[in-house]
Amino acid sequence: MTPALARLLAASDPFAAAPAELRLELSFVGANGAEVPLEIWRRGDDLALVRFLAERDLGKYVVRRGKEAWLLAPGAKNPVRMSPALAPAGGAALDELLSLRLARDYRAVSAEESRGVVTFELEALAPGVEPPRVRWAVDRARGLPLRAEFRTAEDKPRRLVEFKSWQDERKRVPAEIVAKDLLRTGSALTVRIRALFDLQDASAREALPPPPAPAAAAPAPGTVPSPGAKDQRPP
Amino acid sequence: MSGAVREAPVFRVEGLTRSYRVGDADVRALAGVDLEIGSGELVVVAGPSGSGKSTLLHLLGALDAPDAGRVFVEGRDLATLGERQRTLLRRRRLGFVFQAFHLVPVLDALENVEYPLVIDGVPRAERRARAAAALDSVGLGERMSHRPDRLSGGERQRVAIARALVHRPRAVLADEPTGNLDSGNALRVFELLAALGREHGATVVVSTHDPELVARAPRVVTLRDGRVARDERRPEAVS
Amino acid sequence: MSPLEIARLALRNLARNRRRTALSLAVVAAGTAALVVTAGFVRFSFDGLRAAMIHGGLGHLEIADAAAAAARGAALDRPASPALADWREVRRALEALPHVTAVGANLHLMGLAQSADGRSVSFVGVGAEPDRERRMGFEVRLREGSDLPAAAPAPGADAALLARGLAESLGVRAGEVVTLVATTPEGTLNALDVTVAGVVTTGVAELDTRFLKLPLASAQRLAQTDSVSNLLVGLDDTRATGAALAAARAALAGRAAPLAVTPWSERAPFYGQVRDLYLGIFVFLGTIVVVLVVLAASNTLVMSIMERVREIGTLRAIGTGRGQIAALLVAEAAWLGALGALAGAALGLGAVLGLNAAGLRMPPPPGAVDPIDLRLALVPEAFAGGALLMILVLVLAALLPAARAARLAIVDALGHV
Numbered sequence: 001m002t003p004a005l006a007r008l009l010a011a012s013d014p015f016a017a018a019p020a021e022l023r024l025e026l027s028f029v030g031a032n033g034a035e036v037p038l039e040i041w042r043r044g045d046d047l048a049l050v051r052f053l054a055e056r057d058l059g060k061y062v063v064r065r066g067k068e069a070w071l072l073a074p075g076a077k078n079p080v081r082m083s084p085a086l087a088p089a090g091g092a093a094l095d096e097l098l099s100l101r102l103a104r105d106y107r108a109v110s111a112e113e114s115r116g117v118v119t120f121e122l123e124a125l126a127p128g129v130e131p132p133r134v135r136w137a138v139d140r141a142r143g144l145p146l147r148a149e150f151r152t153a154e155d156k157p158r159r160l161v162e163f164k165s166w167q168d169e170r171k172r173v174p175a176e177i178v179a180k181d182l183l184r185t186g187s188a189l190t191v192r193i194r195a196l197f198d199l200q201d202a203s204a205r206e207a208l209p210p211p212p213a214p215a216a217a218a219p220a221p222g223t224v225p226s227p228g229a230k231d232q233r234p235p
Numbered sequence: 236m237s238g239a240v241r242e243a244p245v246f247r248v249e250g251l252t253r254s255y256r257v258g259d260a261d262v263r264a265l266a267g268v269d270l271e272i273g274s275g276e277l278v279v280v281a282g283p284s285g286s287g288k289s290t291l292l293h294l295l296g297a298l299d300a301p302d303a304g305r306v307f308v309e310g311r312d313l314a315t316l317g318e319r320q321r322t323l324l325r326r327r328r329l330g331f332v333f334q335a336f337h338l339v340p341v342l343d344a345l346e347n348v349e350y351p352l353v354i355d356g357v358p359r360a361e362r363r364a365r366a367a368a369a370l371d372s373v374g375l376g377e378r379m380s381h382r383p384d385r386l387s388g389g390e391r392q393r394v395a396i397a398r399a400l401v402h403r404p405r406a407v408l409a410d411e412p413t414g415n416l417d418s419g420n421a422l423r424v425f426e427l428l429a430a431l432g433r434e435h436g437a438t439v440v441v442s443t444h445d446p447e448l449v450a451r452a453p454r455v456v457t458l459r460d461g462r463v464a465r466d467e468r469r470p471e472a473v474s
Numbered sequence: 475m476s477p478l479e480i481a482r483l484a485l486r487n488l489a490r491n492r493r494r495t496a497l498s499l500a501v502v503a504a505g506t507a508a509l510v511v512t513a514g515f516v517r518f519s520f521d522g523l524r525a526a527m528i529h530g531g532l533g534h535l536e537i538a539d540a541a542a543a544a545a546r547g548a549a550l551d552r553p554a555s556p557a558l559a560d561w562r563e564v565r566r567a568l569e570a571l572p573h574v575t576a577v578g579a580n581l582h583l584m585g586l587a588q589s590a591d592g593r594s595v596s597f598v599g600v601g602a603e604p605d606r607e608r609r610m611g612f613e614v615r616l617r618e619g620s621d622l623p624a625a626a627p628a629p630g631a632d633a634a635l636l637a638r639g640l641a642e643s644l645g646v647r648a649g650e651v652v653t654l655v656a657t658t659p660e661g662t663l664n665a666l667d668v669t670v671a672g673v674v675t676t677g678v679a680e681l682d683t684r685f686l687k688l689p690l691a692s693a694q695r696l697a698q699t700d701s702v703s704n705l706l707v708g709l710d711d712t713r714a715t716g717a718a719l720a721a722a723r724a725a726l727a728g729r730a731a732p733l734a735v736t737p738w739s740e741r742a743p744f745y746g747q748v749r750d751l752y753l754g755i756f757v758f759l760g761t762i763v764v765v766l767v768v769l770a771a772s773n774t775l776v777m778s779i780m781e782r783v784r785e786i787g788t789l790r791a792i793g794t795g796r797g798q799i800a801a802l803l804v805a806e807a808a809w810l811g812a813l814g815a816l817a818g819a820a821l822g823l824g825a826v827l828g829l830n831a832a833g834l835r836m837p838p839p840p841g842a843v844d845p846i847d848l849r850l851a852l853v854p855e856a857f858a859g860g861a862l863l864m865i866l867v868l869v870l871a872a873l874l875p876a877a878r879a880a881r882l883a884i885v886d887a888l889g890h891v
Contacts, residue, residue, distance in 0.1 A: 030660030034518055052662065056698050060664065073634070075695060076653045076665035189661065298791055298884045319795065326793025333888070337788035341486040354475045354794050398792070 005111050009120055010103040012138045012145045014163070017171040018098065020044055021199035027093075041199075064095065074082045094191055096130065096150065097161065097177070105129045116140050129156065144169060149182075157182045167193060191206040242309030245406050245438040246272040246295050250304035250460075253290050264290040265390040266461035267304070268347040272438055274405075277429050279452035280442040288442035289410050293441065295323040296329055296408045309405060326355055330399030330437070332409035332428070336391040344370060344394045347377040351402045369397040372434075389420035393427060400431050406438035408429060413445055421445060475798050477805075484805035487778075488813075494774055495810070501770040502814025502868065503821050506860045509823025512759055513856030516752045518849055523748055524712065524738075529613050530601070530677055532738045533578070533706030534715050537564060537723055542703075556581055556659055556701035564726065571720055571721045571803040573714040576609035578602060579702040581693040585656030587636075587686065589644040597640060597654070599686045601693020601702075610708025615844070619648025621670030626691035627744040633671040634692070639683035641673045642710040647673065649673050666696040677844060691891075715739075764867050772871040775807055779791075779879045786879055787887025796880040803879055807872030808865050815861035822857070826850045 024040040037053040050062035059074035062082070070079035106122040106129075113119075122134040133151035138144065144166060150159040160180040167175040173196050180188045251268040254261045264287045272278050280288045293299040294306050297313050306313045308324060316324065325331075330351075338347045348369050352362035371380055373393040383391055392412055399407045409428060413421030425441065425448045432439035441448065449455055457465040515653045528534060558564065558579075565577045581601035588594040605624035607614075614621050617638050627633060634654070636646070646652055648670050655665045668688060676685050684717050694700060709718050722735045739745060779786070786799060820877035834848040 006501075028661065030658075032659045032661075034660050036660045036662055057662065060662070062663075071655065071663050071665050073663075073665035074669045075629070077651075078590075078653065078667075080653050080655050080665045081592070081594075082663070115692070267782060293885050296791065298888070322790075322793055322795045325791060326795075329793075331788075331791050333791075336785075337784065337791075337888075339785060339789070341490055342483075350789075351792055353479055354792075356475065373532065 001108050001111050005118060006108070008118060008138055008140065008143060009108060009111075009136070012136070012172070013100065013102045014145060014172045014174060015098050016101070016103070018173070018196065019198040019200055023197040023199055024094075025194040025197075027178050027192050029192070029196070033107075035192075042098065048095065064199075071122070081149075094179075096159075097148075099130075100134075104138065106134065113140065117146060119222075142169070144172065145189070159183075164190075168196075242274060243307070244271045244273050245276075245309055246270070246440070247307040247310075248291075248294070248304060249307075251291070251294060251301050251306065252303040253287075253294065253299070253301050253410045261314060263461050265294070265304075265417055266299070268315065268458075268461070268463055269455060270463060270466070272406075272440060274438050275433070275438055276454060277432055277439045277452060278441070278454045278456060279449055280440060280456050281444060281449045282458035282464070283444060287461045288444075288458055291458065292408045292410045292440065292442050295406075296331060297324055326351065327402065328405045330402070330404040332392070332395050332399045332407065332412045334411035334414040336383070336388075336395050336415070337474040338394055338398075340383055343380045343382050344386065347383070347394055348401050351398060355402060365398070366401055369401040370394070372400075372431060373397045387420075388416050389424065392416060392420075392424050396424065396427055396431065400435060400437065404437055406440065407432060409441045411440065411442055411444075413443060413448065416464055418445075418447065425451070430469060475792075475801075477801075478708075480798070480805050481809070484802055484809055487782075487802070488809055491778065491781075498774045498810050499814040499817060500772055501767055502811060503818035506815045506818025507822035507825055508763050508854050508863050509760060509860040510527050510819060510853070511825050511850065512756055512851035513824075513853045514826045516756050517851035517853050517856075519752055521851060522748060522839045522846060522849075523745055526677060527742045527745055528712065528738050529611050531612065531706075533610060533612075534709040534712065534738050535707035535719055536704050536734075536736045536741060537568065537577075537707065537722065537726065538704040538734050538736070540732040540734040556697060556699045556703050558704065558733075561702045561705055565705055567725045568705065568722055571718060573709045573711060573718050575611070575708040575710050576606040578606040578610060578612075578706045578708070579690055580704050580706060581690055581697060581699070581701075581749065582703040583654075583656045583693055583697060585654055586694075587640065587644055588653045588655065589646050590651060591645065593644050595640060595643040595684070597684050597686050598681075599634075599654070599656075599688060601688055601690040601697075603885070606708075610706070612708070613656055613674075615675045615677065617675055619643050619670065622671055622687070622689055627689055629695065630667075632666055632668040632692035632695065634668040634686050634688040634689065635672050635674045636670055637682040637685035638673050639679075640676050640686055640840050641670065643683065646670050653748075654688075654696055656696050657778045660698075664696055664698055666692065668692060675844065677713070680760065722772045760863075762823060764863065767864065767867055768871045771810065771868050772805065772875065775834050775868075775872050776875045778806070778822075779803060779875050783879075783882065783887050784889075786882060787884050787889075790882070790884045794802060800876040800880040803876035804869055804872045807876075809869040811859070811865035811868030814868075815864040818864070819857050819861060820858070822860075823852070826852055 004055045021043045024042070026038060026040065028036040028038070030036050036057070037054060039051050041049040041051070046066050048064040052058075052060040061072040063072065063079065069082040071082050072079050090116055102122065105125055107125055109121040109123050111118055111120045116139065118138050118140050120136040120138070124132045132153040133152035133155055135149040135151065136145060137147040139146050145163055147159050147163070148161045150161070152158050162180055163174050164176040164178060165174070166171045166200045173193065175193055177191050178188050179191065248268055248270045251265050252263070253265045254263045256262070268287070270289060280291060283286050290299070293306070294301055297306075297308065297316070297411055300314070309328065313321065339350065342350065345363070345366050349362050349366040354367060357365070367376070367379060370376055373396055375390060375393055375397070378386060378390065383394070386394065395412075399409070407428065412422050412428065416424060428441060441452075443449065453469055455465070455467045455469070456463055457467070478767075535654070542557040561579050565579065568574060568577045583599040585599070586594050587596060589596045604622040608624075613633065618811065622633060622635060623697055636644070636652070641647070644652055650670050651667050652670060653665050653667050658664050674687070676682050690702065707718065707722065709715060719735060719737050726733045789799060830849055836848050837843040838845055853865065
């Protein structure tokens with residue numbers, strides 16, 4: 001691989017410039033076409049809190065610590081541990097994208113160029129890195145990724161993510177991605193990112209809306225499996 | 236045709252020939268018999284056993300068909316009759332008496348006598364009365380409800396005679412009717428046949444090899460080797 | 475000779491050899507009884523299966539969004555999406571129809587059930603209306619605990635009935651709490667704590683490992699929807715299904731989003747298969763019975779004719795027609811058939827009543843859970859049909875020997891010893 005291609009690969013990493021602590025405002029387009037607005041609070045790659053914002057979803061959260069995730073719902077007293085099978089495709093795809101560090105964690109096995117699109121075959125450097133293999137397609141002229149196919153260790157396609165539009169091309173923050181689950185039903189989920197806030201940037205903090213009123217059925221202290229999750233809350 | 240002028244004989248046979256195959260051999264039962272039997276006649280067909288007596292009666296009664304020759308019953312050539320017409324002829328014009336009686340075992344005496352009327356569709360009340368009268372006339376008025384197995388041989392044959400006459404046939408064919416009876420009963424049966432035939436004006440043809448009966452017959456046709464050896468009329472010998 | 479006289483004489487002739495006649499009658503009676511009892515068993519199986527299906531959750535009719543129903547196909551265990559939003563109006567229209575006892579709304583769910591100690595098992599669930607289902611005659615086969623309350627539960631008071639396999643896998647009993655996780659129509663997850671009201675069996679072993687039932691309100695709370703997947707219509711008489719189907723289709727015609735109205739029989743292809751299987755077995759058994767009866771009967775008929783050759787000759791000699799002889803012999807066979815069938819019907823009736831009184835239990839059919847009380851049905855058609863069949867079979871068996879007897883040469887027959 002030429003140094004030029006290596007640079008292209010390193011520069012195409014989405015969210016690579018994202019701050020360690022961030023808040024994302026976004027929405028899914030649900031299976032029935034309805035928008036599901038939510039926000040994601042994130043510190044590093046290990047801690048994340050998803051807060052559902054629609055009225056019908058009031059009081060619903062997903063907390064992730066490392067590879068483990070819990071669902072907090074007003075109808076359930078205790079957090080429900082979410083197996084990967086339960087994770088909604090869109091959220092997982094986004095999480096995977098946010099955690100993805102192509103330059104750090106992967107090496108390119110091959111690269112092919114065709115009509116201005118370079119397709120890299122990437123392989124995880126260390127075991128345990130998810131996903132183990134990625135087929136990464138980049139628009140050479142713009143330096144932006146077009147498509148990512150996440151593959152299993154056995155090189156079977158698992159999920160396809162398409163970058164439809166960009167909110168901030170420089171920081172490589174996408175505006176709309178479509179995630180398609182290739183293992184299961186093949187249903188596609190659209191994720192629309194409205195804004196990304198750097199929580200360590202005071203100016204960004206000032207732009208925040210007032211903190212959400214904790215719902216009555218919000219998890220009681222102590223029952224939250226990850227104390228770190230609470231730290232993610234804005235002060 | 237000529238019936239108005241001269242009544243046709245009840246039976247007329249011409250050149251009657253009939254053979255049977257017994258084992259590998261052809262047995263000629265009748266070898267050219269010519270015979271005429273008139274209305275109201277009582278005829279005994281005599282001859283040793285195997286002389287063709289039974290065969291002749293079978294042919295007269297439309298039970299069998301000759302190899303050659305013709306049989307006329309009341310002037311009608313049997314060869315021209317179909318199966319159904321022959322059945323009707325037997326049912327309405329003829330009566331049969333057999334050596335072994337041949338009563339229907341599941342029917343009582345009255346029912347046996349009634350049977351020819353049943354198959355001819357005679358209304359029940361009428362046929363009961365006629366059957367009872369017929370049984371009376373053979374002296375069995377008291378035994379009407381007895382089944383054949385509860386009757387003696389002579390009584391059975393008298394039931395058979397009643398059955399042969401109940402439908403007022405033109406002729407009765409009795410094939411060795413006394414063959415299974417002792418001499419006293421044999422005589423009584425023969426005389427009964429003769430008397431009832433006379434009373435009904437029926438022609439009666441009886442085959443037998445009993446000399447006593449032969450002696451009492453007004454006409455004796457003797458068969459030998461399938462031919463008429465003698466045809467004897469004895470008007471004085473009325474039984 | 476009138477038919478009556480032929481019949482009388484034929485009956486007399488049957489009395490000739492009582493032992494043989496009794497044997498023939500026994501064969502015919504046994505055959506008839508076998509048919510009657512088998513028909514009773516087949517009818518019992520059909521009725522039981524049908525009732526189990528209708529009252530086990532199919533209802534007589536299903537109303538679903540046509541597009542959703544088409545997407546789901548014939549599969550019963552795949553949940554229908556909650557596509558009926560105006561189901562209350564639809565229900566009002568349907569409950570006004572004749573024969574309708576109640577219309578229950580169902581919301582189908584799939585998800586994961588978790589126990590307090592962290593065990594999780596996937597489930598298929600249905601949100602239902604217990605009060606209406608009771609009116610529709612739906613059965614709840616409780617093994618433990620109690621049925622769902624008739625009234626919709628308040629938030630936080632949700633309850634569920636777990637099938638026994640599911641309860642066992644989760645290690646929960648009545649009174650304990652499990653958390654249900656399911657996907658909402660939007661595709662997000664939701665969770666709901668439900669108290670196990672009772673443990674039930676669906677009657678189907680496979681379904682028992684993953685089925686649960688909860689009040690419609692709870693199911694809607696979990697799925698975050700006001701819609702339902704389908705409506706089930708219960709009728710007061712299964713025979714009215716056709717009429718009710720037409721009435722429901724007429725009542726629901728002209729909607730913007732067309733609704734599919736499906737009778738229970740189309741939703742239970744299994745029923746048709748089982749029915750065909752049982753009918754096949756019945757026909758097969760009937761054929762065997764007929765063949766046995768024909769063999770036994772024609773043998774005795776031929777024997778009884780052979781014994782009477784001389785008598786037949788005599789009857790022919792004194793003027794009985796061929797047709798009369800044949801009719802007589804066929805009438806004897808018909809009597810055998812009729813009397814045997816009568817005895818067989820009585821025998822079959824006694825057997826059915828006796829077996830029912832004995833309180834026998836059948837082992838559970840394949841895939842089912844509970845043994846079944848044997849309640850053989852009395853099928854009037856089987857009695858009448860069995861009797862007619864026997865008469866017909868005997869008559870057919872007699873035709874050939876009777877025709878032969880009628881064609882005997884008289885002289886030969888008279889000389890027959």
